Amino acid sequence: METFLQVLVSGLMLGALFAIVSVGLTLIFGIVKVVNFAHGEFLMLGMYLVYLFTTKLGIHPLLTSVIVAPLLFVAGVATQRFIIQPLMSARDDHIQIFATVGLSTALINLALLLFGADIANTPASGLRTPITIGPVRVLLGQLVILAVSIMLVIGLQAFLKRTQTGRAIRAVAQNRAAAQLMGINVNRIYMLTFGIGAACVGLAASMVAPLYPTSPNIGTYFVLTAFVVVVLGGLGSLTGAFAGAMIIGLIDSFAGFYIGSDVREVVVFGMFLLILILKPSGLFSNRLSLSHVSP
């Protein structure tokens, strides 16, 4: 029983980690309708920034989010403005996919050039402190991720629902031409959304870096799972992504413990394929829940 509880809680913690990495990806997909294959590399970039700010300037990793999230916001805006937007008029949507794949490869190589292939360890600064709650143990940093990922989803939903800018973002996602007829500058909304999506993963970086070693291909490791989560949750749905992340976290944890750690990925990606075949719209949403944020 105690083992079961521990595996359960570990799964939820892992789920929170997947959630915080996936939120920005699903936001960008839901609004800009671009699959950002460089999302993982944004995370990687963020983690290196966290590493630099903690080791060179001695800032606490969690505090670096105040700088890293805005920096990634700028990176996201620039990606939309200079890479995606010029390609938006292109007849073929695949060109945008190639562009983000290209960006991803470029960023990995940039990281290799700047930091080498070695692993960069961000100081844990107390975030690896184990916390015992009854029979289960978690790391302080994992609890932080859980709390922040919940606040992030709630905060983004409130922003999209209650603010004029948030409503404009949803309006653009639902009907681009009609949004223009309301006086909404669609390109600006896309830049803003891409920026927010990238900032989310910047925020994630400041919490992930103290727990996971940073390397140029760390992004690929996380983003593959993030894609599973986003598809599972229904592309573009924030709450769906959160729930999907929890499910994948639990599956990963239970499969890893009860079947064997070498098959967990087989199980997770097997699930992914099954969902794609059986219910490509995702398990939770019937429509974009970004466009229809339930009250």
Next chain:
Amino acid sequence: MLRLEGIHAGYGPTTILHDVSLEVKRGEVVTIVGANGAGKTTTLRTIAGLIQPTEGRIFFEDRDITSTPAHEVVDLGITLIPEGRQLFADMTVEENLLMGAYRKEARSRQAETLEHVLSLFPRVRERLSQSAGSLSGGEQQMVAIARGMMARPSILMFDEPSLGLAPIIVQQVFEVIKAVTSTGTTVLIVEQNVFNTLKASDRGYVLENGEIVISDTSEALLTNDHVRQAYLGI
């Protein structure tokens, strides 16, 4: 107030509008009459900035707006209520109306405008918290008109506001259009219901195959033989 001079416009390589010139003066109600595919919607979309003309100029209050992007055209006070309503289907009726007031000049007076607009559409008031996509066609058209009015435009363009509506609803739509014009808002309207629309307007243009073939007062158009035969079925 609004003036088109020798506009050529279309989609990609196909030119739909050929040398279209027309004018709408402040406070006027002007109708564009034309058969299906004549280019009425294309004309309105070009004015709205959704289509870039290949030749010609568009002036609004003596300002050249030919290459002004759509969202800036709205800011200047030109609002199009598009064909087929184009509501934000997954947003509530209230959210749709608030989006209508996105334009800076409208935003600060949003509550006041909403009250005024809802007084014209009691039906819409009852549906405020419902998602726009769940409304009936007539109700959706009301919301589309109400949303357009939320922008407090100086010129409001209607594209087939009564399309697909039952006669009784069409009657209501016309009453609302009258209410809009009575507040001094300038109106440019495209309607299949030619007789009623001409009755309610000052002047009209007849558009055929992307060209303006007749331009006259509404009274004269109502007695014009060609108009009577081709568009009034008399």
